[in-house]
Amino acid sequence: MMKAPPAAPPLSLRAAIVNGPLTPQAEADVLSLVSGAGGSGLAGAVLRFEGVVRRNEADQDRGGALRPLAALNYQTYDPMAQRELESLARGVAERHGLRSIAALHSRGRVRVGEVSFVLIVTAAHRAEAIAGLTEFIDQMKQDVPIWKRPVWA
Amino acid sequence: MMKAPPAAPPLSLRAAIVNGPLTPQAEADVLSLVSGAGGSGLAGAVLRFEGVVRRNEADQDRGGALRPLAALNYQTYDPMAQRELESLARGVAERHGLRSIAALHSRGRVRVGEVSFVLIVTAAHRAEAIAGLTEFIDQMKQDVPIWKRPVWA
Amino acid sequence: MLIFGAAAMNTKADRVTVAVGVRATVRDVLVALREQHPGLRFALPNPDTGRLAVNQAFARGDHEVKAGDEVALITLLGGG
């Protein structure tokens, strides 16, 4: 008789595009995943990246010179953007053996100092978490149809 | 007359060793730094690493076989551990041009699934944040006098 | 065809019309787009490196576009 393989650990994937800046409340509405993943003792590493709208942005119409910003207006191609986020999360989780990925991205206006992107990955060890997070962000900027339009100050 | 250099951005460094597991409350008591750093729009990247006690640990007395754990008991050499954390934070922040580093580590018993280590770095861009976070953790495991003693389940 | 980001801002429109023959491929559409909409060339320096989504999925250069397909120009992205 063959031995049954060990029960596959549950892989948790969440991806969402939400209107406006990402607040702790908006995040909590979408996720309950981090505390769960940590609390079980299966994930030894929880890594969270937050992208914040910076106060200056290169202005392509002025040769790329930095210019003060009031906000960014994120335009998303729906529902493709959501689907690409999900498929990216699945691919990165599999390639790096992660336990979970949650990705949230803003749609619409996000002011300077506000959060437009949150990525949380959990893994057994930090090396996988760091590699997975890095690949997710690099790949998102290639493949997830989201554009930013500057709102100058 | 020489031009005055641009005002140096305030570099925020925090390092603390606290008794028991790191809870959101314990963290909030020590830090108010992340929201501050984000809100200004100077830091575009906020990266947060959380180390969680895993449910299994290699038992050196049994040839390194994995063994179920109840908790880890962190022993710190005080006050050297605190000083080494601070000096590491300063060095990493300077080498990577970070805007802030906050590091919290537990002392004493932390049960499986609880958090024993939190590191938060902020930087203008994600590359510096990721590189700084990685170097901090690698170096901490070399140079900060903290030991863990397993409490087996 | 749907356009986004800087392409849409510069054109002051969120879609443009591109005339192509029957059995046109994604690559044919990109060449025609560049010819028929010079104002979009800044976003599409070379048709070979341009990307289209057809029916909300990235499509290869040899993919054949059919009547009624939703076609979108995926210029340089800015997420994160």
Next chain:
Amino acid sequence: MLIFGAAAMNTKADRVTVAVGVRATVRDVLVALREQHPGLRFALPNPDTGRLAVNQAFARGDHEVKAGDEVALITLLGGG
């Protein structure tokens, strides 16, 4: 000398006494520790790679230890 971690657990003590001559260096102390406390050799396979903190700071091998100094054996660490 202060000891920590697995060294302290195995020895069932948080300090050990090491006898050294006057003007002993950090390296002399590590050699003497290995000879006088065989139970600690597992934590100190080679005196050349062992580290001591003297008065709460890492000290180099040629650092001279004085009477009254707080000396600690910094074995393999486990933070994080």
